[in-house]
Amino acid sequence: MQLLKKVSLLAxxxxxxxxxCEKENDNEVNNPSEYDTSKSGSLLLMFDTxxxxxxxxxxxxxxxxLGESFALTKFQYYVxxxxxxxxxxxxxxxxxxxxxxxxxIKEGVNTSVSINDIPENNYVKIDFIVGVDSLxxxxxxxxxxxxxxxxxxxxxxxxxxxWNSGYIFLKFEGTSPEVPDSTKGKYVQDENGxxxxxxxxxxxxxxxxxxxxxxxxxxxSPMPNNNRAVxxxxxxxxxxxxxxxxxxxxxxxxxxxxxxxxTVLHSFSQYYSxxxxxxxxxxxxxxxxxxxxxxxxx
Amino acid sequence: xxxxVWLLYACTEKEVNETDAIIEFVAPxxxxxxxxxxxxxxxxxxxFELGKRLFMDGILSKDNSISCAxxxxxxxxxxxxxxxxxxxxxxxxxxxxxxxxxxxxxxTSFAWDGxxxxxxxxxxxxINNPSEMNDALANVLEKLKxxxxxxxxFEEAFSDGKIxxxxxxxxxxxxxxxxxxxxxxxxxxxxxxxxxxxxxMAGLEVFNSKCSSCHAGVLQxxxxxxxxxxxxxxxxxxxxxxxxxxxNDNYKFRVPTLRNLKYTKPYMHDGRFETLDEVxxxxxxxxxxxxxxxxxxxxxxxxxxxxxxxxxxxxxSFLNALNDxxxxxxxxxxxx
Numbered sequence: 001m002q003l004l005k006k007v008s009l010l011a012x013x014x015x016x017x018x019x020x021c022e023k024e025n026d027n028e029v030n031n032p033s034e035y036d037t038s039k040s041g042s043l044l045l046m047f048d049t050x051x052x053x054x055x056x057x058x059x060x061x062x063x064x065x066l067g068e069s070f071a072l073t074k075f076q077y078y079v080x081x082x083x084x085x086x087x088x089x090x091x092x093x094x095x096x097x098x099x100x101x102x103x104x105i106k107e108g109v110n111t112s113v114s115i116n117d118i119p120e121n122n123y124v125k126i127d128f129i130v131g132v133d134s135l136x137x138x139x140x141x142x143x144x145x146x147x148x149x150x151x152x153x154x155x156x157x158x159x160x161x162x163w164n165s166g167y168i169f170l171k172f173e174g175t176s177p178e179v180p181d182s183t184k185g186k187y188v189q190d191e192n193g194x195x196x197x198x199x200x201x202x203x204x205x206x207x208x209x210x211x212x213x214x215x216x217x218x219x220x221s222p223m224p225n226n227n228r229a230v231x232x233x234x235x236x237x238x239x240x241x242x243x244x245x246x247x248x249x250x251x252x253x254x255x256x257x258x259x260x261x262x263t264v265l266h267s268f269s270q271y272y273s274x275x276x277x278x279x280x281x282x283x284x285x286x287x288x289x290x291x292x293x294x295x296x297x298x
Numbered sequence: 299x300x301x302x303v304w305l306l307y308a309c310t311e312k313e314v315n316e317t318d319a320i321i322e323f324v325a326p327x328x329x330x331x332x333x334x335x336x337x338x339x340x341x342x343x344x345x346f347e348l349g350k351r352l353f354m355d356g357i358l359s360k361d362n363s364i365s366c367a368x369x370x371x372x373x374x375x376x377x378x379x380x381x382x383x384x385x386x387x388x389x390x391x392x393x394x395x396x397x398x399x400x401x402x403x404x405x406t407s408f409a410w411d412g413x414x415x416x417x418x419x420x421x422x423x424x425i426n427n428p429s430e431m432n433d434a435l436a437n438v439l440e441k442l443k444x445x446x447x448x449x450x451x452f453e454e455a456f457s458d459g460k461i462x463x464x465x466x467x468x469x470x471x472x473x474x475x476x477x478x479x480x481x482x483x484x485x486x487x488x489x490x491x492x493x494x495x496x497x498x499m500a501g502l503e504v505f506n507s508k509c510s511s512c513h514a515g516v517l518q519x520x521x522x523x524x525x526x527x528x529x530x531x532x533x534x535x536x537x538x539x540x541x542x543x544x545x546n547d548n549y550k551f552r553v554p555t556l557r558n559l560k561y562t563k564p565y566m567h568d569g570r571f572e573t574l575d576e577v578x579x580x581x582x583x584x585x586x587x588x589x590x591x592x593x594x595x596x597x598x599x600x601x602x603x604x605x606x607x608x609x610x611x612x613x614x615s616f617l618n619a620l621n622d623x624x625x626x627x628x629x630x631x632x633x634x
Contacts, residue, residue, distance in 0.1 A: 151436050278543035
């Protein structure tokens with residue numbers, strides 16, 4: 001993780017040099033250059049995972065507001081339907097197609113989003129949803145490529161419920177001593193198809209939790225919609241200066257402590273095996289607040 | 299109407315060679331409008347043939363032993379004949395009785411609980427299920443890419459020629475869409491091309507007054523999910539509520555079509571009834587009351603459907619008229 005951090009820093013600084021930006025402090029008020037809205041440029045969004053004020057590391061123990069210790073083994077989510085608002089009020093909506101406009105952030109593997117063909121402007125607001133919109137969730141498989149390909153083990157297949165057609169929006173997995181040891185065994189069938197509780201089998205592996213959030217609102221029957229809208233403002237006086245010949249970057253801080261904590265404090269003693277949309281809306285509410293546009297660099 | 303019909307069928311008097319026949323989807327004239335969007339997946343001969351081969355191929359399972367046809371054989375109207383619960387990977391039992399594959403272009407959702415919203419998206423369910431094929435779609439696609447035949451077959455079937463998720467799922471759907479059962483004696487009667495005998499006609503009358511509010515129309519289903527008063531034997535299977543997580547949907551299951559019951563026994567989502575007599579006895583005096591029991595079964599203080607012995611006999615005659623022999627013997631769609 002530490003290594004990854006260094007690599008991304010290195011990449012970051014080289015881009016900064018390439019774009020001949022000589023600012024010492026990213027957050028000082030930037031004086032925008034001229035722009036031409038008929039030209040377009042690109043934007044790089046970096047999702048930097050944190051645990052409170054600390055840099056996030058897999059396997060490291062963190063503590064929730066309820067005082068529960070936990071460590072993560074997997075943390076990944078979709079970001080889509082990105083919308084940028086400029087200081088002059090004009091809005092650019094990043095199109096969503098079968099293979100673009102949907103981004104898969106997987107901690108330790110891919111934590112940046114690159115968006116091209118954005119009209120030049122000084123953008124001060126970023127909107128997106130954590131998840132995959134309802135419309136795409138009901139489209140036929142030919143409309144789901146790239147990170148939405150449900151036959152791609154690294155992305156879409158890992159983020160899809162085949163028994164309840166729909167994408168998983170966020171996966172949060174790890175261990176916590178608060179996860180109850182199951183003593184009830186596993187409900188299984190004998191050779192004649194009769195169901196019984198086999199106390200030699202356990203449904204819950206020791207300490208392991210899996211929290212999978214999905215649910216796009218249902219197809220035939222209304223179901224919870226756990227897509228969450230996020231709106232981030234650039235730090236005061238700053239903007240993302242999208243230019244044809246420059247690279248604007250937004251550094252988004254993502255605080256994993258904001259998943260279990262927030263308006264509702266969740267306990268791993270209750271939330272350890274979450275695999276369906278119901279009763280998880282409060283977790284989705286919480287994590288919609290885990291993002292901050294920490295600083296920009298142009 | 300989103301349906302494209304290929305009106306090219308050229309059936310000659312002599313035996314039609316399956317591989318020479320032109321594949322077309324023709325909606326039977328007495329059926330309602332299709333739900334499937336054929337614009338997204340036009341049926342072609344090569345696509346259909348690829349789908350049929352995939353349907354019969356164990357390569358879809360982890361140890362290459364279980365194919366779709368293992369649990370959906372044509373001779374049993376695409377069910378696993380005689381099995382209450384189907385046997386999948388390492389002979390593990392599935393949670394539910396395998397459903398017939400017939401007239402799926404008219405379905406609004408799939409599986410006993412309606413958890414799948416598009417026919418194309420059905421296949422990942424059994425592929426991923428540890429009790430069925432116990433594999434992963436990505437792995438299946440990889441195996442197909444390494445196979446001596448499939449790369450060429452995909453190339454011939456699809457314009458981009460790729461072994462992709464979409465093409466794989468669309469080929470399987472093309473085969474399933476062609477499994478149309480529309481030639482039972484009842485169909486012949488509905489089209490005005492034949493008659494039912496007096497017992498079948500009497501049964502139709504009973505059916506229309508006592509069954510057709512749920513088993514509606516020419517496909518005998520209103521595509522809804524209902525609790526028909528089965529005693530709960532597997533408390534882990536909540537049916538529709540497993541998808542909606544709504545207690546009002548507890549133990550509700552799909553209202554199935556009643557076509558080809560002769561070939562699809564046993565009956566109910568868990569295959570608990572071996573015979574139609576048992577099924578009818580359940581409706582007259584076997585129901586168990588519960589919070590989600592369908593209100594259509596409530597009458598004053600009693601639950602169930604009132605049927606005399608004669609009415610039951612007539613009903614069975616009518617249900618017998620829903621068996622489509624041509625369908626289960628069709629060479630075109632025959633898998634084993």
